[in-house]
Amino acid sequence: MLQRPAAGAAKADTEPVAEERGDIDLPCFERATSITLKLGFLGLALPSSGVFARLRGLQLVDVRLHGQSGLGELLSSQRCPSLKSVIVRQARGLDSFNIHSESLLNIELSNLHCLQQLTVIAPVLESLRVKNCFTNPLDPDLSVANISAPQLKLLDWMNAYDPSSIQLDNMMHLENLGIKIFILEGEEEAVERNLYCMTLLWRFDHIRTLDLLISYPPDICTAPYLMEHMPKLHITILALGIIADGHCFGASVFDVLMRCRGLKRLDLDFLPRSQLGEQTPCPSGCICDQQPKWKTEELALNCLEEIEIHDMRGTEHEVALVQRLFHWAIVLKRLKIVLHELITESKAKELRQLLLSFSRLDICIDISMFVP
Template identity: 45%
Template structure:
């Protein structure tokens, strides 16, 4: 910690080291810098302020803290009062966790912080807001010296500053905000006003139908939960990572959305939104190493087939990708449904494949076989067996005898040679009949496999894990190194 400038230190009593009660107080005899270090450990600005009752020596020490943390439900008047008497030359971190804050209550303290913040502002609001709060927006000041701003407002309305430059801002995160004009987010985040911006996250933001960014510094851009977005333009020559998730939904329903991406240095692309080459222009991406697509529905009717087509068109956009991440999802199976994976007829050349399988206790052998049959040159394979989120568990259908997931059954006997596959990682293994049947076939398909790592399901008992270990070892070959993990640690079966 840098020493506190002498001219900023409070005037302390000549009797420092003597408590208000007159007894010895060795703690108070410590230098300011060390006392400040102690108070920072409290992680709570109101508690730190209450140490002023200990002795005269402590009365102003808390006001020199470079970091201020206000926990859940701290009164806005208390925040404003604390900032008003705060005596440090700069604030390196201001963290506020509010409950049902209103634009008026935030406006009482936010401008005080703007001029002295030289580091991070992290403001998160919780509690359902009424329409009045969204309609009377908070005016965001320009944080000229801030390096990071995180605003999670739970639908509080927000207007962005029409002027000023965020000179040092490297990271901006906007979540659950209702944007109001006249200044658009496009005006603020481009290089002319954010010359140092490297990471931008815009998530679940209302009032955003068009977004344009021209940035020379941006390295990572995440756009998620923006169904109303129908026009996206990105010109970012240094951009390395781009994620576009859950966007364009409303525009897709109207039959139109337009995206133009110019990011020639892009390394990873996570595109979990609709894609059509006639309306989405991705530009030249010669350096792309990893692609994550929208999920594929394995069985279903025509409506699911139309959904899958967006993913398949995106795959056709690329000839070669080092790593591909696919999601295979088993929606509620229908009697009249059909196997949709056969519509996937070509694949980019890949060396590493990650399959996130949401099988809902169904057999995932046919779908995985189909993907692997078009990825015979893959060297690394990761299979993640994923459960539905708890709020969607009711959608899972029960796998019964004669279930459609058993079709087509030729994957159980048809030959497949994965002549380059050397390493396999399987996560979330429960040891079901369907899982073991697939793993057994996987060993038969490989010819040069060297390592397989199995991460058992977290809730699995040690006895069950030991039993599964013996079964999997019986499938393996002597030259394959088998490793078993639970909770991220090697299993011990002594």
């Protein structure tokens, strides 16, 4: 990922301004090796001709393009023969992105809410991240995405997945997979969406790392439980993000862990839907705690040696899960917990003593406060 332009790079960085100021023309920098543009949603006009002969990295952030814009054509092998990495974040107006590159290794697209068509043909591509794109209503018959990347090792697809509109060629070398699943959801469309995501998991049962985001909506009183459709997976590292909205999530985590064979490392993030204020407890009688087996049933995680937990607030549900993790992870060697930035020192001290009371003497435990 590009952090700064390399030697010979061109860079523009401005504060957000009104869109009516007009477009900025992007010259054809024939000798630039890296270009980073952050324009505060100013319009960007791409060059219609010319070759970026030495360009290896392009990063566009907060730019405004016009429809198809020719971005994919600009980044093709004919005009960018040395290109290795493309990052586009929060671009407005980009509804189509079609790229054919013989050199690209990394593509990252995020918050492209107008994107309707994505085509990637990249025979040596190793990393593809697509997050929060395709959010506008689409024609169900429209082919939303077509990905041909036979050497892909990392696929981070944090969007809805529908196999009828998202075509993913065989990815025999895939090692890392990231997807989003709404564990409990009442609406029929959301249930269907989750089942589609489960079909994506079924395609890749042998992967090294699974990055899974599970989310509970605020109101789930009539929702079905969907984890029974998750396949058993052979993975080494599980990165599990949880948006609980005050609900009990122990059953979902139990069911995920039960399906992860050979797991050696667990990264657990507690992610509030909003960074402001306390989470609202779920209502009495909520179905989130109607799978109580996780509190008593045995689960032998006999390969899990390392656990790292971030943004722990010390809620009842968080503490209950950590206590069970000590019991399930029979060969655990290291536990690191980073407490949430809003937790008080007195609460942190109390929580530290409680968590240490669960532990075995042979486990190395590191409990620290969040440091921005």
